[in-house]
Amino acid sequence: MELWPGAWTALLLLLLLLLSTLWFCSSSAKYFFKMAFYNGWILFLAILAIPVCAVRGRNVENMKILRLLVLHVKYLYGIRVEVRGAHHFPPTQPYVVVSNHQSSLDLLGMMEVLPDRCVPIAKRELLWAGSAGLACWLAGIIFIDRKRTGDAISVMSEVAQTLLTQDVRVWVFPEGTRNHNGSMLPFKRGAFHLAVQAQVPIIPIVMSSYQDFYSKKERRFTSPGRCQVRVLPPVSTEGLTPDDVPALADSVRHSMLTIFREISTDGLGGGDGLKKPWGSGRSPALSLHPLFFFPVPPTQGPEAGPGPSSRGPHSFLSFWNPQLLK
Numbered sequence: 036m037e038l039w040p041g042a043w044t045a046l047l048l049l050l051l052l053l054l055s056t057l058w059f060c061s062s063s064a065k066y067f068f069k070m071a072f073y074n075g076w077i078l079f080l081a082i083l084a085i086p087v088c089a090v091r092g093r094n095v096e097n098m099k100i101l102r103l104l105v106l107h108v109k110y111l112y113g114i115r116v117e118v119r120g121a122h123h124f125p126p127t128q129p130y131v132v133v134s135n136h137q138s139s140l141d142l143l144g145m146m147e148v149l150p151d152r153c154v155p156i157a158k159r160e161l162l163w164a165g166s167a168g169l170a171c172w173l174a175g176i177i178f179i180d181r182k183r184t185g186d187a188i189s190v191m192s193e194v195a196q197t198l199l200t201q202d203v204r205v206w207v208f209p210e211g212t213r214n215h216n217g218s219m220l221p222f223k224r225g226a227f228h229l230a231v232q233a234q235v236p237i238i239p240i241v242m243s244s245y246q247d248f249y250s251k252k253e254r255r256f257t258s259p260g261r262c263q264v265r266v267l268p269p270v271s272t273e274g275l276t277p278d279d280v281p282a283l284a285d286s287v288r289h290s291m292l293t294i295f296r297e298i299s300t301d302g303l304g305g306g307d308g309l310k311k312p313w314g315s316g317r318s319p320a321l322s323l324h325p326l327f328f329f330p331v332p333p334t335q336g337p338e339a340g341p342g343p344s345s346r347g348p349h350s351f352l353s354f355w356n357p358q359l360l361k
Contacts, residue, residue: 077108081171083169084100084104089173098152100174108340119266121148122266123268129235135291136214137242137245152203155177156194177205205229207229208285210223219292241295242265242293243261243264
C-alpha cells in the first residue's frame with residue numbers, strides 16, 4: 036500500500052512535533068540529542084580531515100588540521116573555554132602533558148590549548164571508531180592496547196625515543212578512563228615512567244569540572260557552559276629514576292587535584308593572565324533546536340566586548356562565515 040504524497044509531509048511534521056515536545060519537556064532527551072549531534076559532528080569533521088591529512092600521510096603536523104576543524108564546536112554549544120598559564124609550555128623541548136579526563140567534551144579543552152607537535156596517547160579501540168579513528172591515525176596519535184601490558188610497555192619505550200629524536204610532545208590522561216565523579220581517579224604511572232625514561236619535564240593541565248552544565252549521570256547538558264583550562268608549571272624529571280615514579284605521580288596528582296577543586300569551586304578563578312580566546316567578551320550562549328536546524332540566538336549584553344560575541348547572533352552555520360576566521 037502506497038502512501039499519498041501528503042502523508043510523508045504529515046509524518047515528517049509529526050516527527051518534528053514529537054522531537055520538539057521531547058526537547059522542551061525532557062532534559063534527558065535534550066542530553067541525548069546534544070551528545071548524538073556532538074559525536075556525529077566529530078565523525079563528519081573527521082571525514083573532512085581525512086583527504087587533507089592523507090596528503091602528508093601519518094604525520095604529527097596533521098594535528099593542526101584536526102585542531103582547526105574542532106575549534107568551532109564550543110560555539111555550537113555555547114561553551115566558553117578559557118586558558119590560563121599557557122606560558123608554562125616550554126617553547127622548544129619535548130615534554131609529557133598529563134591531564135584529567137572527565138568526558139568526551141575534554142576534546143574541546145584539549146584543542147583549545149594543544150601545543151605544536153603534540154599528540155595524545157589513546158586506547159587502541161579508538162582506532163576502529165570509523166572516520167575518527169582513521170583521522171587520528173593520520174595525525175600521528177599513539178594507540179596502546181591497555182589489555183596487553185607487554186605491548187603497552189614496548190610502545191611507551193618507542194615513544195620515549197621519539198620524544199627525543201623527533202621533537203614530539205605527548206598528551207596523556209593518567210586516570211586511564213573517564214571520571215564523571217567530580218574528582219580524580221588514582222593515576223596510572225605509565226606517563227611518569229615515560230617522562231623519567233626520556234628525562235623530559237611533565238606539564239600538568241587541569242580542566243575544571245563540567246558539573247554546572249554537563250552531567251552524564253543526571254543526563255543533563257545545558258547552555259551556556261564555562262570551563263577553565265589551567266596549565267601548571269613544568270615538573271622536572273632530571274636525575275629521577277624509576278624508583279622515584281610513585282612519589283612523582285602522587286605529587287603531580289595532588290597538585291592537580293588542588294587546582295581542580297579551586298577552579299571548579301569558584302567558577303573560572305579570575306585573576307590576571309586569564310586568556311580568553313575571543314577577547315574580553317562573553318561566549319555566545321547558543322541553544323540548539325532538537326534537530327539543530329533552528330538555533331536560538333544568544334542574548335547580547337551591554338558588557339560584551341570585541342570578538343565574536345559582539346558581531347551579533349550566531350547561527351548554526353555561523354562558523355562558516357569567513358569573517359569569523361580573520
